[in-house]
Amino acid sequence: MSTRKHTALPKAQTLIEALPWLTRHHGKTVVIKFGGNAMVDEELKAAFAQDVVFLRHAGLKPVVVHGGGPQISSQLEKLGLTSEFKAGLRVTTPETMDVVRMVLAGQVQRELVGLLNQHGPLAVGLTGEDAHTMSAVKRYTEIDGERVDLGRVGEVTAIDTGAIQALLDDGRIPVVSSIARGADDGQVYNINADTAAAALAAALGAETLMVLTDVEGLYADWPNSDDVISQLTASQLEKLLPELASGMVPKMEGCLYAVRNGVNTARVIDGRVQHSILLEIFTDEGIGTMVVPDGPQGGRK
Ligand SMILES: Nc1ncnc2c1ncn2[C@@H]1O[C@H](COP(=O)(O)OP(=O)(O)O)[C@@H](O)[C@H]1O
Numbered sequence: 001m002s003t004r005k006h007t008a009l010p011k012a013q014t015l016i017e018a019l020p021w022l023t024r025h026h027g028k029t030v031v032i033k034f035g036g037n038a039m040v041d042e043e044l045k046a047a048f049a050q051d052v053v054f055l056r057h058a059g060l061k062p063v064v065v066h067g068g069g070p071q072i073s074s075q076l077e078k079l080g081l082t083s084e085f086k087a088g089l090r091v092t093t094p095e096t097m098d099v100v101r102m103v104l105a106g107q108v109q110r111e112l113v114g115l116l117n118q119h120g121p122l123a124v125g126l127t128g129e130d131a132h133t134m135s136a137v138k139r140y141t142e143i144d145g146e147r148v149d150l151g152r153v154g155e156v157t158a159i160d161t162g163a164i165q166a167l168l169d170d171g172r173i174p175v176v177s178s179i180a181r182g183a184d185d186g187q188v189y190n191i192n193a194d195t196a197a198a199a200l201a202a203a204l205g206a207e208t209l210m211v212l213t214d215v216e217g218l219y220a221d222w223p224n225s226d227d228v229i230s231q232l233t234a235s236q237l238e239k240l241l242p243e244l245a246s247g248m249v250p251k252m253e254g255c256l257y258a259v260r261n262g263v264n265t266a267r268v269i270d271g272r273v274q275h276s277i278l279l280e281i282f283t284d285e286g287i288g289t290m291v292v293p294d295g296p297q298g299g300r301k
């Protein structure tokens with residue numbers, strides 16, 4: 001065999017390894033949540049866009065839901081406004097809401113749409129306000145048994161998948177900012193992006209919810225050890241929830257909600273690893289943490 005053929009062979013093997021996953025995922029909707037903490041460097045963002053476009057060309061239907069917590073905090077700081085989080089959610093005054101909307105819909109979403117569209121006329125950005133995609137009511141939280149007012153933070157009450165479905169049917173990649181319209185008060189609400197992604201995944205009947213973040217996955221004993229739980233069932237996750245802290249709470253609550261509402265798998269993966277989406281979907285190894293519904297399941301994937 002010529003040297004050229006020798007060097008090409010591993011590439012063919014990699015493509016063949018992807019074959020069963022290509023078959024399994026063909027035509028399926030995958031909701032990908034890209035967290036603000038995983039959006040820190042330009043190369044990672046460009047690799048993320050390549051992966052999403054790859055999925056689309058491989059016959060999947062990717063929907064991107066993005067966060068932007070650190071980007072919102074830095075803009076608030078520039079404007080001399082404070083950032084306060086309670087139970088992992090940003091206390092959102094009307095003034096803060098203007099900044100949240102401006103940063104998510106006007107900056108972060110625009111940037112992702114731009115990166116995706118370097119590969120063709122694919123991405124279309126929208127927020128949950130568009131075409132009633134996400135409706136919400138005011139959300140309160142409880143701290144030490146007391147009801148705490150978070151301002152304009154919303155809880156998703158209804159999803160109209162029409163606009164996203166139309167975009168998917170047209171071969172586009174929807175890029176959704178986690179902002180919702182008030183179901184009955186005409187206000188605009190700030191939704192945690194993990195929560196929004198999980199609600200959309202369930203409403204769309206997605207096969208997979210994939211949450212990209214800045215850790216390897218769900219650590220069994222964070223912050224004491226970096227042992228990642230590779231797979232767990234909904235019931236196992238439910239038992240773990242009270243022990244979780246900070247940003248992992250909405251993420252894992254979202255994963256639980258998704259698999260309890262028809263999504264086959266919910267995964268938390270390391271967005272700091274280039275091409276982590278492709279590794280997770282198309283290779284035998286799989287990375288990160290996968291949540292599966294209760295009941296008989298195949299192994300990983
Ligand atoms: N059990 C856990 N496993 C992994 N990370 C955890 C855990 N508990 C809390 N965390 C924290 O959650 C963070 C991820 O959430 P967050 O900062 O909101 O990310 P993102 O911007 O991607 O949504 C991690 O960086 C880590 O500090």
Ligand SMILES: CC(=O)N[C@@H](CCC(=O)OP(=O)(O)O)C(=O)O
Pocket residue numbers: 034035036037066067068069070072088089090100153154178190191192193194
């Ligand atoms: C209510 C609430 O906390 N909303 C979030 C929305 C953005 C988000 O969730 O961004 P990440 O995914 O990067 O954390 C916020 O204001 O930061």
